[in-house]
Amino acid sequence: MAYQATATAPVNIAVIKYWGKRDTALILPTNSSLSVTLDQDHLRSTTTSRADAAFQGPDRLWLNGKEEEIKDGGRLWVCIKELRAWRREMEESDSALPKLSEWPLRIASYNNFPTAAGLASSASGLAALVSSLSTLYALPQSASELSRIARQGSGSACRSLFGGFVAWREGTSPDGSDSLAEQVEPASHWPEMQALICVVSDAKKGTSSTSGMQRTVATSPLLSARLAGVPARMKAMESAITSRDFPAFAELTMADSNQFHAVCLDTSPPIFYLNDVSRAIIALVEEINRANTTPIAAYTFDAGPNAVIYAQAKDMPVIITAVKKFFPTEQEFTDPLKVGEAPLPQGFNDTVVRHGGWEKGAVKALIHTRVGDGPRVLGESDSLLGENGLPKVLA
Amino acid sequence: MAYQATATAPVNIAVIKYWGKRDTALILPTNSSLSVTLDQDHLRSTTTSRADAAFQGPDRLWLNGKEEEIKDGGRLWVCIKELRAWRREMEESDSALPKLSEWPLRIASYNNFPTAAGLASSASGLAALVSSLSTLYALPQSASELSRIARQGSGSACRSLFGGFVAWREGTSPDGSDSLAEQVEPASHWPEMQALICVVSDAKKGTSSTSGMQRTVATSPLLSARLAGVPARMKAMESAITSRDFPAFAELTMADSNQFHAVCLDTSPPIFYLNDVSRAIIALVEEINRANTTPIAAYTFDAGPNAVIYAQAKDMPVIITAVKKFFPTEQEFTDPLKVGEAPLPQGFNDTVVRHGGWEKGAVKALIHTRVGDGPRVLGESDSLLGENGLPKVLA
Incomplete structure (x- = not known):
């Protein structure tokens, strides 16, 4: 049986x-x-x-x-x-x-x-x-x-x-x-929340998160200050989600990603997950948000160079256009969510990213998805x- | 007159x-x-x-x-x-x-x-x-x-x-x-102290230090933790210098450089001065120190991608050999201090740096100098x- x-x-x-x-x-x-x-x-x-x-x-x-x-x-x-x-x-x-x-x-x-x-x-x-x-x-x-x-x-x-x-x-x-x-x-509370995953090439294998995080715990003088700030950040994030306040969600998401990578850098020996392409994606998203006055996109990076860009469905066409323009992928991108493309915001300064964009394949592939349900x-x-x-x- | x-x-x-x-x-x-x-x-x-x-x-x-x-x-x-x-x-x-x-x-x-x-x-x-x-x-x-x-x-x-x-x-x-x-x-207290400046190419002009530092003061949640730690670090550094304790000098120098760049990254929008070549120089120095058991070199980075590597005269030949091997410069390097070259430490793992080293010119030039006197x-x-x-x- x-x-x-x-x-x-x-x-x-x-x-x-x-x-x-x-x-x-x-x-x-x-x-x-x-x-x-x-x-x-x-x-x-x-x-x-x-x-x-x-x-x-x-x-x-x-x-x-x-x-x-x-x-x-x-x-x-x-x-x-x-x-x-x-x-x-x-x-x-x-x-x-x-x-x-x-x-x-x-x-x-x-x-x-x-x-x-x-x-x-x-x-x-x-x-x-x-x-x-x-x-x-x-x-x-x-x-x-x-x-x-x-x-x-x-x-x-x-x-x-x-x-x-x-x-x-x-x-x-x-x-x-x-x-x-x-x-x-x-997921039904905020179904407009979408994510664009930018798969970034990296020559070098990074530090595993299991060993990396314990090295941070053991050696980073700044980690305790991060930990002291997380409860307030959690509260603010939950409130941003409950009220579907995308600008607040974005500011908190980006600040927390950057702070996580900051404590990695404050580790001895230092841990780096962001590479030059990751930095360029950050610069691109920051510039889109600046030109747009209020944030419409939020980047976040885990223990590797890949960017995940959160944006609401209505703003995703701008994000996809910008990423495709500056980071042409080797694999052609077909969007399962078919949101289309849209022009960059007025006043967008394209000098923030390398002149003419990055070489093909610096971003290997794009994956467009959205918030979803559980198992x-x-x-x-x-x-x-x-x-x-x-x-x-x-x- | x-x-x-x-x-x-x-x-x-x-x-x-x-x-x-x-x-x-x-x-x-x-x-x-x-x-x-x-x-x-x-x-x-x-x-x-x-x-x-x-x-x-x-x-x-x-x-x-x-x-x-x-x-x-x-x-x-x-x-x-x-x-x-x-x-x-x-x-x-x-x-x-x-x-x-x-x-x-x-x-x-x-x-x-x-x-x-x-x-x-x-x-x-x-x-x-x-x-x-x-x-x-x-x-x-x-x-x-x-x-x-x-x-x-x-x-x-x-x-x-x-x-x-x-x-x-x-x-x-x-x-x-x-x-x-x-x-x-x-300078006469520790005349063996030398510096190798690695001039690193960067496509993008970084944030000026004048505006960057005030953005950190205004937005970095981690800065106050850094400031709280500086007095003890100053004291330890002065003691390392007075006792000519290079390993302590090196650990403190690298930790402080990394922490400075960590608070830059914790700034909103984040500030990046280190690029992929800077990261690779860090990885190289960390690996030399690891293979050597005690630190013989210390990297530090100001508000830009250039590395300054401090080492004592007796160890500089190893550092110069390693940097030249992995970061061939466009300009030929002639050493005014004529320290020569020396083999990398036993057990040095050359996979920590990009296979076969970086392309010529990733480091534009090397400047070898030493501690000196005042005006x-x-x-x-x-x-x-x-x-x-x-x-x-x-x-």
Whole structure:
């Protein structure tokens, strides 16, 4: 007898950044953070989990068709262990339930965006794992309760368990029980919010965020000042979102991205994620906002050179026009949201970006998407596992 | 009757950076700073000041042969006015003195380094002006007292009135009377201290330091944390210099440079001075230090992409070898200090810098110099003014 469940989970891009752990084992952050969940129609991780009494040996997991080791005590292992423990509790209190918690698992996960896109896949991947397993086990826990588990797999994964605008509350408890995600507003509250991801080439592999953030915690004299300011910034951001105040959202988003990269630079040895192309995208967005008088776009950068530019649907044509003009991509851009293009604002000073724009491919690709909902449960036909319990070969 | 004096003054490069004014008119800084004075044999500003009763009209000044307006209330005007006032006091108390304070001035100044080198010439230039005028006027004031005047011409100029290792004390008085420079140690205390200036190309003109620093003061949430930490850093730096502790000097220098650029990035809109080549030089120096176990080199960057790498004479051959290997210059480098080259440390990982190094000219030129002394008074034969009171044409 076999049971299985398939779920998808979205990518989220923080506008108040998570950078630093106060507990590295439990993944408890040094500050609360806030993100926008992106539409799974465009970017998603899909995971199928199957429990079968006939499976032999330990649990097994494949990521994009390649088997990954589930290391004892590792992050994947912890997530599976905790969800299985909840299932066991259910089985113990209701003997009619099949003993899924005793059966080995086969898990296959797949990201629909290329690794080369430089988008962190750990958040959506872990969220899809937790969603599929909690569905398989028919767990009654809420998304916030599940987010505590996802957090231990990959900190920011907890935010991918919700759609819309999502806060990860740092919490105060040493056991991490109150360090979890919750929805600030659903996607339907502000559906005009869109994102343009500019995939930027980088010659050099940067510092991993896991090691980088702890180096910042250990060495940056400025980090404590950042942490002291985050609660007020979180409050202001939530208020900007609730009131759909885009200029306030933009100012806070850009300031927080810049401050995150500032504490990276204040780290010893310093950590750099922004390169000359990233800087040029910042200059472009700042100039569009200046020429427009009020901000219509907000850049933010995670632990890499890629820009994510948030803008409302009505303003996205201007942003796309500007980015295409100064950063011609190698891959032609076809816009799934078909917003079109529009002229740059009057008084826009094009000398802020390198004369004539950048060489083709400085920005490799553009991905246009929008705010979206949380994890989705799919049907049997979407299973990533074949009858034999091994991953299907995807075209 | 004419009197004249010619003086040269050195460039200084801060290791604890000045960034932010608490009083923009008096040029009172938000924090103390500390610099190394560089040898005038290599980099200097020269200024001749002449007072002549026969001169007609207002004071006039030429910089590199081009006349500059001495604007009423401007920075040059303030320096001249204050020095003239001290001369007047002397004349009033000793009627035997010629009334130089009543005679118009002609001032010619010349920098021996090209503007294209991207080195701030305002510090050495203002210091040379103050030195030549104070010599012309035979002022009894000490270099520290003169530094208060130079400070009002260009903040960091006050540090160019001393050789060796120089502190600019921020002071507490609202009138700026205690905001002045003093020598921490003379050049002879640590003559092994050398500097390699890497002149880095930049496509884009950066934000001026005058406007940039006040934008940081107005908008950076992290600046106050930086300011709170400077007194301890000053103390540690002075102690490192006094005890000739290069590793401590290097750690403090690099951390302060990075922190200065961090608060620039935390500014709204953000200020960037480091570009991809600057970042690569940082990565190179960090890797040399890592491979060597203890730091033998310290990078620092002012308000531009140029790197200044401090190292002791014995270690400079390694640094020069590494920089030449990864950043071949367009202009061939001839070393006035003839230290030679030396192999990179065992275990040096050359993948930290772009594979095979950067394209020729990413670093335009190298300037190798060392710690040096303070302003020098030259003889009549070095005058920059012709008999007619106009600047001589220099070859």
